[in-house]
Amino acid sequence: MPFFAVAVALGVVQVACGGGGAFPVQTVGGAAAGAGVRSAQAATISATPGALGADEAVVAAPVTTPATTPATTPATTVPPPPAPPPPLFVPTDPAQWFNPHGLHDGTEGIANDLATLGVTDNSPLYVNECWGRTWGAATSDHHASQLHSWACDLSIKGIQTPTPQADEAARRIGSALGVQGWKGGNLVKVINGYRIQVLWRVADHFNHVHVGVRKL
Ligand SMILES: [Zn+2]
Secondary structure (H helix, E strand, O other): OHHHHHHHHHHHHHHHHHHHOOOOOOOOOHHHHHHHHHHHHHHHHHHOHHHOOHHHHHHHHHHHHHHHHHHHOOOOOOOOOOOOOOOOOOOOOHHHOOOOOOOHHHHHHHHHHHHHHHHOOOOOOEEEEOOOEOOOOOOOOOEOOOOOEEEEEEEOOOOOOOOHHHHHHHHHHHHHOOOOOOOOEEEEEEEOOEEEEEEEOOOOOOOEEEEEEEEO
8 A cells, every 4th residue: 555655656746747847857858858958059069169079079060161161262372374375476588487278279378377467466457358259350369260369358347547457467467578667558579489469558458458369
């Protein structure tokens, strides 16, 4: 009888304890309560690293890693700027570049090489027309009937008067033909059996530089 009465009494006490939580019971709630406290601490500690223990440091690590990654972004170590392009080589003699190739006995390549020299790094000057013209004088190096010639015109779209870019192109092309400081006119050179003609700042050639090549 006394034992039963004690057991019942204990049962009542435990029920009251579990329901109300009024006093610190260590038997039933011990393990669960401890885990709850630990997880709560971990969550709190992650925000306050100064209180970290050995175990919590592992949890906090992934939090600090992204913090160090952006720290490298404001670092002022930037790669050196790309090397500037090599300066444009402007030949001063035909022997430095003359190389017939392409269509019409190689006149295409000669005219294109000189045209490229004129427009390189010289925007907005561009090669606006070459061989194949079906209008105008049939004797022109541009004309479609000329199968041993090639010609290219360098101009700036919409501009009908001399420009610094066209002057620069004429200077380069004149130099390549061995004439330094050429400022315009009707320049004719015969090189290795090819007649090369450059027209600039003469009649009908104030808005474009003409480069014509013919195999003689
Ligand atoms: Zn032309």
